[in-house]
Amino acid sequence: MNLIKLISALSCMVASGWVGYSYHADDVTFEPVLAVLAGLAWLFTEYKDGSAEQASTLHPHDVAFGLRFKTLFDERSRRFLREHSFGQIYRDTQLHAIRDASEWRGPEFEFVNGELDNICSEVVRLSDELYEKLCTYAGPVNALNGTFSVPLDNERSADWFGPETTRRIADLNSLARQIAEQLDQFEKVFRRLSPESYRQYGEGAKNG
Structure with missing residues (x-):
């Protein structure tokens, strides 16, 4: 050539x-x-x-890690981050993706491609911040195993949140929306850089 x-x-x-x-x-x-x-x-x-x-040529590690990234943050997880308000009760299982991503450290969880790595690093940072704040702000809901809430029992029963609870809810919602935006950006970049693996993932998800 x-x-x-x-x-x-x-x-x-x-x-x-x-x-x-x-x-x-x-x-x-x-x-x-x-x-x-x-x-x-x-x-x-x-x-x-x-x-x-x-x-459009990605390192094999980037392709494998990109598919792993997409599997962790599936459509259900992204919808939760995009739409859920932490003024409402949530299940701990809905935060497994955030919990796992917050623990990503080391070369195994880094992309060779700089554009993808920047997005991933931001997702990890925001996930770590969101999960840490939820561990501080939220508590288990009485008599409902596996469910948590940021508003206190008396606030939920009165359907009125105090100023501090309202501030915390807004802070958590903002972090969740920021993660959702980064995940949308990842979808666009990964689809552009690796259209074949992206297509294979879509076919595998349909078959599964």
Whole structure:
């Protein structure tokens, strides 16, 4: 392919010289002009195709970790982060993805691709902050095993939250929405950089 590009570039140079010679000889023709334009167009197309191919090539680790990332933060988890208000009761199982991501440390949980790694690092940071605050703010709901709540029992029964509880709920909701936004961004970038593995994941999810 490099040899073809070299030949094309040399052809453009020869055609350009032909144009210059024809101009000075007062015998300008359209053939060399068309040859130059065609050669330049071909080179531009090859450059674009090569750039796109390079941009869509991910390290095998990135592909595997990207699919693992998508499996952890499935559609149910993303919907919870996008829509749930922590003024309402929630189940601890709904936060397993946040809990797991908050513990990600080391090269195993890093992307080689800088764009994906920046998104992942932000998801880990926000997940760690959200999970830590929930461990501080929330408590188990009486008589309901596996469910938790940020508002206290008396606040829920009165359907009125105090100023501190209201502030905490807003803080937690904001963190959850930020994570959801980062996950949406990850979907877009991973789909662009690894369309084949993204397509295979979608087919596997349907079959599963």
